[in-house]
Amino acid sequence: MSPGSATITVSAVEVTELTQEEQSDRLHLERKVERAVFEAGKALMELRDRRLYRSTHRTFEEYCRDRFGYSRRQPYLLMDAAIVFDNLLEKCDPMDHILPTSERQVRPMTKLEPQEQQEVWLRAVEQAGGKVPTGRIVKDVVRRIMERTQVPNTYQIGEVCQILAKDNPELRGKGGCWGIVSAVNDFSCTVRIWDGEYTIGLQHLKSFNYLPQECQ
Structure with missing residues (x-):
């Protein structure tokens, strides 16, 4: 054999197709992986809402730190993410659509309306080439939508206004209530x-x- 030549033996590996049962099992297990972090968020909501930590801890934050090693902010991020995930799941057939797999992918969407969350996610998946988008891609899509819908905040501190609940679950039971503006932000009060x-x-x-005197 000449010094410049070599023989490489390559073993052929037969790739067997999945049976229908295996394909079904794979999809089922993939869905479990996708939903794991969001199931944690839903479990945390129930622990908080039912105060199931009260026998050992004074506050929910202390309980999450001692039991799960969470920072003060982490359980709230997970709970917010679970709400977004459920909204996306409601509108997207999980057998036909890509769904989020981490809290960071949905974090930029938590302040949007449900229909805006769905629009952002579908655009982000498209931008990622039909794959699960990164949090950076989602954040970029959210930024562009916020710029598109930006309206000037003309409210003033002390102004009296009415709450329109629409389809926001966080405002359930408060639709039609009146309130007084105590702080003015870019996109909210x-x-x-x-x-x-x-x-x-x-x-x-x-x-x-x-008029100002009527507000008083």
Whole structure:
């Protein structure tokens, strides 16, 4: 054999197709992996809402830190992500559509309306070439939609306005309530109502257009 030549033996590997049962098992297990982090978020919501931590801990944050090693913010990120995931799952057939697999992929969408979340996700999947998009891609799509829908915030502190719940589950039971603006942000206002203060998007507020003395 000459020094410049060599013989390489390559073993052929037979790739067997999955049976129909194996294909079904694969899809089932993939769905479990996809939903794992979001199932955690839903479990945390139930633990918090039912106060199932109260026998050992004074606050939900202390419980999450001691039991799961979470930072103060982490359980809330997971709970917000679970709400977005459920919204996407409601509108997307999981057998035909790509779904999120991590909290970071949906984090940029948590402040959007349900229909905007769906639009963002479908655009992000398309931008990722039909694969699960990164959080960076999702954030970029959200930024472009926010720029497209940006409207000037003309509310003033002390202004009286009405809450429009529409299809926002976080405002359930508060539609039609009136409140007083206590802080003005870029895309929202903090409004003081009968049971506390809430930060509410401009699309969920309607001014009564009272004169200053009427507001007083």
